[in-house]
Amino acid sequence: MTRTVSKTDAAPQGRSPWRDARVRFLRNRAAVGSVVVLALVALACVFGPMLLPSAFDSVDWNLMSNPPTRAGWHLFGTDDLGRDLLVRTLVGGRVSLLVGVLATLVSVCIGVVWGAVAGYAGGRVDSVLMRIVDMAYAVPYLLIAILVVTVFGRDILLVVGAIAAFSWLDMARVVRGQTLSIKSREYVEAARAIGVPTWRIIAQHVVPNLLGVVVIYTSILVPGVILTESVLSFLGLGVQEPMTSWGVLIHDGAAVMGASPWMILFPAGALSITLYCANFIGDGLRDALDPKER
Amino acid sequence: MWAYVLRRLLVTIPTVLAVVTLCYMLLHLTPGGPFDAEMKVSDAVLANLQAKYHLDQPLWKQYLYYLDSLLHGDLGASFRYADWSVNDLVARALPVSLVIGGTGLVIAVLAGIALGIVAALRQNTVVDYVVMLLANIGSVLPSFVLGPVLVLVFAITLPWLPSGGWDDFAPRYMVLPIALLTLINVAIIGRIMRGSLIEVMSSNFIRTARAKGLPMRVVVLRHALRPALLPVVSVIGPLAISSITSAIVTESWFSLPGLGKLIVNGASDRDYTLVLGLVVLVTVMAVLLNLIVDLAYAWLDPKIRY
Numbered sequence: 001m002t003r004t005v006s007k008t009d010a011a012p013q014g015r016s017p018w019r020d021a022r023v024r025f026l027r028n029r030a031a032v033g034s035v036v037v038l039a040l041v042a043l044a045c046v047f048g049p050m051l052l053p054s055a056f057d058s059v060d061w062n063l064m065s066n067p068p069t070r071a072g073w074h075l076f077g078t079d080d081l082g083r084d085l086l087v088r089t090l091v092g093g094r095v096s097l098l099v100g101v102l103a104t105l106v107s108v109c110i111g112v113v114w115g116a117v118a119g120y121a122g123g124r125v126d127s128v129l130m131r132i133v134d135m136a137y138a139v140p141y142l143l144i145a146i147l148v149v150t151v152f153g154r155d156i157l158l159v160v161g162a163i164a165a166f167s168w169l170d171m172a173r174v175v176r177g178q179t180l181s182i183k184s185r186e187y188v189e190a191a192r193a194i195g196v197p198t199w200r201i202i203a204q205h206v207v208p209n210l211l212g213v214v215v216i217y218t219s220i221l222v223p224g225v226i227l228t229e230s231v232l233s234f235l236g237l238g239v240q241e242p243m244t245s246w247g248v249l250i251h252d253g254a255a256v257m258g259a260s261p262w263m264i265l266f267p268a269g270a271l272s273i274t275l276y277c278a279n280f281i282g283d284g285l286r287d288a289l290d291p292k293e294r
Numbered sequence: 295m296w297a298y299v300l301r302r303l304l305v306t307i308p309t310v311l312a313v314v315t316l317c318y319m320l321l322h323l324t325p326g327g328p329f330d331a332e333m334k335v336s337d338a339v340l341a342n343l344q345a346k347y348h349l350d351q352p353l354w355k356q357y358l359y360y361l362d363s364l365l366h367g368d369l370g371a372s373f374r375y376a377d378w379s380v381n382d383l384v385a386r387a388l389p390v391s392l393v394i395g396g397t398g399l400v401i402a403v404l405a406g407i408a409l410g411i412v413a414a415l416r417q418n419t420v421v422d423y424v425v426m427l428l429a430n431i432g433s434v435l436p437s438f439v440l441g442p443v444l445v446l447v448f449a450i451t452l453p454w455l456p457s458g459g460w461d462d463f464a465p466r467y468m469v470l471p472i473a474l475l476t477l478i479n480v481a482i483i484g485r486i487m488r489g490s491l492i493e494v495m496s497s498n499f500i501r502t503a504r505a506k507g508l509p510m511r512v513v514v515l516r517h518a519l520r521p522a523l524l525p526v527v528s529v530i531g532p533l534a535i536s537s538i539t540s541a542i543v544t545e546s547w548f549s550l551p552g553l554g555k556l557i558v559n560g561a562s563d564r565d566y567t568l569v570l571g572l573v574v575l576v577t578v579m580a581v582l583l584n585l586i587v588d589l590a591y592a593w594l595d596p597k598i599r600y
Contacts, residue, residue: 131305134305134309135308135309135312137532138309138535138577138580138581139313140535140538140539140573140576142539142542143538143557143572144316144317146557146561146569146573147320147561147573149561150560150561150565150566150569151320151321151564151566228539230436230438231436231437231438231539231542234438235542235543235558235561236562237558237561237562247438250439250442251438253442254438254441254442254445258446258450261446264439264442268439268442271436271439272435272439
């Protein structure tokens with residue numbers, strides 16, 4: 001990450017903007033704490049179900065709607081079919097997080113390419129690409145997701161696709177704007193003036209400056225995508241029983257929250273903690289990577 | 295101005311057309327047709343039925359027929375609800391959604407503006423923090439968590455209101471759904487209003503107004519409010535569109551017979567025409583709403599003249 005600097009510079013080594021950003025991020029306690037918590041949640045979701053004694057779909061007729069207890073490791077209690085809620089919450093978390101990560105990746109790829117092409121090419125290409133984005137903005141995307149589910153049945157990958165298909169719009173706009181502004185910066189002009197080839201300008205000046213906003217907007221995308229999946233599941237249009245996700249668990253828990261409040265409390269808590277952490281990390285990244293904003 | 299309205303209207307047509315085309319083609323990717331029932335009708339009857347509904351025509355002709363009926367305001371017949379056309383279903387559901395969603399949005403905007411003004415004028419005091427904390431409850435809790443919480447508090451713990459259902463616009467059944475939709479949006483409006491008013495209050499013309507001895511009320515209401523409202527107006531359109539999600543959740547959770555409930559039921563029943571019709575309808579409404587908001591923005595901001 002270090003870069004050679006001119007001889008007149010007093011410092012023996014240059015400080016890369018990324019190192020500055022890392023220092024700034026690590027100084028942000030809420031963001032660092034959120035990274036730790038989110039990592040713990042993710043680890044628990046991935047490995048927890050393997051370590052716990054119950055399976056997420058094993059029904060126990062003797063333990064229907066039991067409150068949380070240490071006996072048998074039913075720390076979150078059991079649901080109305082006697083299934084262990086802790087394991088179900090963790091397995092549901094796998095689905096929610098997986099959808100979040102996959103859909104985000106897809107939409108980041110589309111958004112960056114779309115925005116960068118529009119920004120570089122300019123002219124007619126730019127206006128056509130951006131009109132398409134404008135048009136897609138006006139579409140209520142949840143309805144399209146519902147339509148996809150209606151047509152193809154409930155398939156988790158299709159849900160990912162439907163969510164991703166409408167989540168890349170912000171990214172495309174931001175990347176385009178950033179590309180345009182970088183293209184006209186003095187340092188790019190200077191680089192061009194001293195004869196740096198175009199590919200090196202792109203690699204050394206444009207892409208590193210794009211990465212900042214891409215990282216920021218990616219971190220903003222993740223909670224939104226997880227939320228959309230949960231909404232679909234809550235409406236009964238996500239994954240199907242016995243597979244589960246946080247939205248499904250919240251929906252099931254909401255139906256019986258008067259009698260067994262733990263059934264909504266724990267899944268909703270898991271989702272809220274995840275969303276909170278993701279938001280804090282996003283804020284921390286923005287503060288760290290975009291010094292102008294502070 | 296009128297040229298701008300016309301140009302904006304002309305842009306909305308390809309948008310709607312693109313959505314309709316995309317959705318229509320999506321529906322026709324599915325295997326099976328509406329008459330592939332378990333009880334087979336004879337081939338002759340089937341052929342007649344298909345001819346009646348143009349199903350024996352090539353896809354592009356069917357599509358043109360669909361566009362034609364759309365232009366005549368006909369969304370087709372429901373696949374699942376016998377004796378009901380999509381139009382009938384929409385006619386019954388639309389008022390419910392409009393009343394709930396419209397009231398929720400209006401209250402959210404007014405309350406958000408008021409809260410934002412209060413918080414901005416008492417910036418960094420206890421009042422500011424309390425107001426913003428309360429307003430933020432709606433934005434940190436997703437609608438499908440906040441809805442159950444509202445029911446738990448106001449319907450189960452305190453048996454004041456029904457936990458769901460609908461009785462021909464009886465206010466008792468509308469309080470909680472409207473409250474939910476309001477809470478979801480009030481924080482966003484409040485935060486934007488607060489930020490923009492703080493910025494406006496530190497500008498030169500406000501200093502002039504205060505320097506010539508105008509009372510604070512006049513400074514805020516006559517001079518600061520209008521420019522401070524601009525960012526609020528510009529988010530109303532996107533906010534209304536994003537509220538469609540929470541409106542669907544709200545109607546589904548409170549069992550309200552509105553468009554959201556209709557589309558969720560349509561999706562689980564795989565009622566193609568119903569879902570397609572609703573998507574088209576809501577898209578058109580969203581696009582028109584955006585247009586209205588943009589025009590309001592142009593009217594409010596003297597810098598923008600088209």
